[in-house]
Amino acid sequence: MPRRPSECGGIAMPNRHRPIPSREAGHLAAIALVAVALAAIPPFCPAQEPDLDEARSLFRAGAYSEAARLAGEAVRGFVWEEEWIRLKVAAELATGEDEAALASLQQGLSRFSASLPLLLFAPDVLRYNDGEEEIPAVLERVERLIRFAPERYDSAEGRVAAGRFFLLRGVDPKRVLDQFYDEAIHRQPDFVPAYLESARLALEKQDGALAAQTLARAPAEAADDPEYHALLALAFSEDDRARSAEEIDAALAINPNHVESLLLWADHLLEAERLDEASAILDRVLAVNPREQRAWAFRAVIAHLRNDPEGEADARLHALERWPNNPEVDHIIGRELSQKYRFAEGAESQRRALLADPDFLPAKLQRCQDLLRLGLEEEGWTLADEVFERDPYNVVAYNLVTLKDELDDYVVLEGDGLRVRMEPTEAELYGDRVLDLLGRARRTLQQRYGATVDEPVLVEVFPSKNDFAVRTFGLPGADGFLGVCFGRVITAISPAAQGANPSNWESVLWHEYCHTVTLARSRNRMPRWLSEGISVFEEGRENPGWAARITPHFRAKLLADDLTPLSGLSASFLAPESPMDLQFAYVESALAVEFLVERAGLDGLTGLLDDLAAGMPINEALPDRVGMSLNEIDARFLDFARDRARAANPGASWEEPDLPPDADSDAVRAWLDDHPGNIPGWRRLALRLIDEQRWEEAREAVRRLKELDPDDVGPENADLLLATIARNLDDPEAERRALEAVVSRDAGASGALLRLIELDEAGEDWARLAEHARQLLAVNPLIAAPHRSLARAAERLGQPGEAIEAYRDLALLDPTDPAEIHYRLASLLHDEGRLDEARLEVLKALEEAPRFRAAHRLLLEVVDERDGPSPTPDDPFDELDLLEPETEGARP
Known part of the structure; x- marks a missing residue:
């Protein structure tokens, strides 16, 4: 999100923490001349003295013009209260009245020549009035004031203002935080602007968690300030979109014209591909300030996404009218395009931003990440070093340069059109299997979708979840992600980072390589729901054990009245209430792709990708490809999804039995007499009978459960219960059949595979043993069991090559x-x-x-x-x- 204004004494002030070089310059002749002229004007005496509290309230509520009017009356009456000048300048800047802001600032400095808060308005005011060359002189003047009379600024307000100045001059941010902001809070714990400035500094260093912690310590009255809520919204925007939206609402409830909050809202809507709604929010911003550069930058992004190059160019020109050298304009455009996986266009926009200001670190860091996601590593890592050298407190830059040191120790495996980077031991254990799997995906999916992929494709597999997150997003975290594809670059976490029950890494890499293919065909111009839906769809086509399943939770959501229509599916990925709801977004998107293939065929789906590649918006391309209006597509898809949900468990019910927790099997059976299709009831009866060791009765109960819920892959699914019963009845063949059914539906069922391996070895069934060992290697190649079993089976099957490799791998695992x-x-x-x-x-x-x-x-x-x-x-x-x-x- 664009940088936030700072605040001093309750008045929003421009905040440009980007260092500006210091140099000696002449005095401000224009200010001096205005000061002389103003001295000759007789004082104006209003009928009633303006109320400063009323003006503050108006400003805070977004009534900027009225606040400026009151401030003007006070200033013309020569009220000797500096905050009136600050209020007037801030209000005029907020509405784009830049010439008036310059006159007000000059007038204020004629009275309060040593006012640090007023002087800190000068950089923005001068930039917006073609006076950028005067800025160094202002900063030199401020530095002299602080150097020769530091005691003048030894209040909480003065320290906050001085801290902002030193950030502009490139002073170590840690020193500013410790010696100015924290000291201001220590001296005056109820001084809200100190908390706001500290939070802004954390956000500039991309540390949202620290910003949120800082704001949590602010006094209660901070909640009356829209800036407080806007900063919280930004702090939560990456990790908690629902909380971020709540804070935006809170800010706008106080100030409906709060530009920072409106812009963040527009950013969220753009990410959700809700372009019309984003445009409407930008209209509100421009109604407040027709010269707001960031709003015009967002308009340029929307035009780009709508394949309107003329509109994009026109919006960018409007964005640069106020300050032609503003690097933030192209930075915003590029950042938003990169959010849409248009990394080449995003990187080019950051290049333009750096032409305007080579020292603008946000653009340099974003270009660094764009290039790394494009596989252009040499320049990307160089930029990371440059940003870190200039700003060692930037969290993303620090994380990236630290990760680079670790990546230097990885090994690179080469294959047809592939470069796989892995930790050395993991590369030895299953690197060849990774290359084989990706090679098969490359042949299958490129042929199926007729895509030409720019190669080599770089695939990086990380044994650390945090390393994966830093490489992928720049910050630790990324819970719920197993892999990410940017096009020519794929990142994934290895089983080592997933705990005791890792996912099937083969299905993850197949899924991600499918993204590579579809992104290539669509030129990275596809909505997230379509990209994810095709990849999940293709997983199921390749291996039924990789297919997404309609769980009871998913079934309930599919049958709910508020099921998301196909045209709005991308928003489902942005603010899920839980990890389960995020998984549901993938399932529903896969159903949407099934629906499209059923209606238009695979040729229609690939044609849709071509439409997107040509720049056509998805909701305009869909009707032509499917042969019906978008509203009809939405309605038919909802029917399709709900029919699939009902077909999964016809005649079944899902309510939990109204029974005490210790109810015995007879009580559960009696309840089932009145609820014969209840799935939780039959599962509960089966478990109770197993506890009571009534094996034959339990088997009958589980068979009924399987009839009602045959596709369940949960931890207490019918086949796992049948396997438990068979084992207790010493029936290995029945146990085998049940476990085979489990792994046929769930290729990540490592527990079932381990037990099958035991049964295979006991029965000396070497062919099955080899197959089950290979299946377990696709889940967890970092444990000894599958390597040992594969080695033994391959020996007895007369396959020395596979046996040798298996024994070599086994030797690496500290046997x-x-x-x-x-x-x-x-x-x-x-x-x-x-x-x-x-x-x-x-x-x-x-x-x-x-x-x-x-x-x-x-x-x-x-x-x-x-x-x-x-x-x-x-x-x-x-x-x-x-x-x-x-x-x-x-x-x-």
């Missing part, structure tokens, strides 16, 4: 019996004639277990075959036989 693993690996390599590798592995086995006799024998065989027979006794192990019995793999 409990490394000697045995190196020995098995050496044996396989020996059989393959890879004698040097075999010799190295058998020596590793002997290093772990020096008296491992089988390894000694193998070593001699390897040496004999490699170097010829050695002059050793016929039985070199006779002496060892006297020392200990023969053991294989045991440690001494």
